[in-house]
Amino acid sequence: MRNCSSTQRALQAARRHAVITCKICGGASPLFDVVDFYKSCNFRLYRLGLSGIAVGYRQFEQCAFIFTEFFDDFTADQWKRYVYNDNYQDVDPGY
Ligand SMILES: [Zn+2]
Numbered sequence: 001m002r003n004c005s006s007t008q009r010a011l012q013a014a015r016r017h018a019v020i021t022c023k024i025c026g027g028a029s030p031l032f033d034v035v036d037f038y039k040s041c042n043f044r045l046y047r048l049g050l051s052g053i054a055v056g057y058r059q060f061e062q063c064a065f066i067f068t069e070f071f072d073d074f075t076a077d078q079w080k081r082y083v084y085n086d087n088y089q090d091v092d093p094g095y
Helices: 004-017 076-083
Strands: 031-036 054-059
């Protein structure tokens, strides 16, 4: 029986290869890039270091729209806690 982390990795791998259709044109969307969750808009891209949490981005083949489904299930509380918190201006100075 798999432990929790190996199951989680298997699920993430399956998700990377899942066919997701574009919400705009209906085209296929292969994995385009993966960045660490702590990547920011600050000129020092990884000002906070690395979180170890991979955020995958897809690029739809027909319309070139780039998109992540990583935040689709984020709650309002998670947005406040993990993204738009008291330190947000440090990672997005132009905000
Ligand atoms: Zn599209």
